[in-house]
Amino acid sequence: xxxxxxxxxxxxxxxxxxxxxxxxxxxxxxxxxxxxxxxxxxxxxxxxxxxxxxxxxxxxxxxxxxxxxxxxxxxxxxxxxxxxxxxxxxxxxxxxxxxxxxxxxxxxxxxxxx
Amino acid sequence: xxxxxxxxxxxxxxxxxxxxxxxxxxxxxxxxxxxxxxxxxxxxxxxxxxxxxxxxxxxxxxxxxxxxxxxxxxxxxxxxxxxxxxxxxxxxxxxxxxxxxxxxxxxxx
Numbered sequence: 001x002x003x004x005x006x007x008x009x010x011x012x013x014x015x016x017x018x019x020x021x022x023x024x025x026x027x028x029x030x031x032x033x034x035x036x037x038x039x040x041x042x043x044x045x046x047x048x049x050x051x052x053x054x055x056x057x058x059x060x061x062x063x064x065x066x067x068x069x070x071x072x073x074x075x076x077x078x079x080x081x082x083x084x085x086x087x088x089x090x091x092x093x094x095x096x097x098x099x100x101x102x103x104x105x106x107x108x109x110x111x112x113x114x
Numbered sequence: 115x116x117x118x119x120x121x122x123x124x125x126x127x128x129x130x131x132x133x134x135x136x137x138x139x140x141x142x143x144x145x146x147x148x149x150x151x152x153x154x155x156x157x158x159x160x161x162x163x164x165x166x167x168x169x170x171x172x173x174x175x176x177x178x179x180x181x182x183x184x185x186x187x188x189x190x191x192x193x194x195x196x197x198x199x200x201x202x203x204x205x206x207x208x209x210x211x212x213x214x215x216x217x218x219x220x221x222x223x
Contacts, residue, residue, distance in 0.1 A: 031209070035213070041215055042118070042203060048209070048210050092157075099145070099165040099167065100165070101148075101207070101209070102163060103158075103211065107155075108156075
């Protein structure tokens with residue numbers, strides 16, 4: 001199994017450009033997440049989804065959009081890139097049970113907005 | 115607001131000794147707690163977890179303790195090995211998870 005796959009690994013954007021960060025999981029997990037990690041900081045939750053067709057905002061959703069049309073895919077959209085969105089982005093998936101929620105992470109996408 | 119805090123940015127221990135990493139949280143609704151390990155240029159990997167109905171969970175050299183009244187959890191690594199050197203994140207929540215800022219553990223040979 002590939003697990004959680006993120007593309008691209010690296011990207012440089014100009015201010016005002018848009019892009020989509022791709023995330024795919026092959027574990028049939030119901031939950032998926034997007035986080036960003038700024039230097040020296042922890043992971044901040046951007047958006048999450050508890051199943052196809054359902055998405056919810058996390059701690060830092062402004063400037064981002066998501067969709068979940070299938071169980072496998074959870075793309076993150078940046079519409080008007082800003083320097084404050086320079087960060088490393090991690091996608092994760094999990095199979096949420098009553099007392100368990102272990103997340104499996106992709107390798108990350110390093111994004112620079114100049 | 116930072117709902118999960120790791121107040122020690124770094125920790126250095128000698129090989130063979132115990133490593134204790136600490137984490138505090140503020141939201142009493144959190145019902146599931148995890149520790150992740152992260153190497154540079156990789157995503158976090160799951161290490162150990164505990165649900166709110168327990169106060170201790172053990173897996174080999176790793177033990178997580180949960181003190182709900184104090185809203186505090188800790189990770190004990192015994193004995194510590196050089197390969198344990200990494201950044202450790204605690205996470206807490208339910209459907210959505212909140213992460214601490216991480217503690218960089220260095221285990222010296």
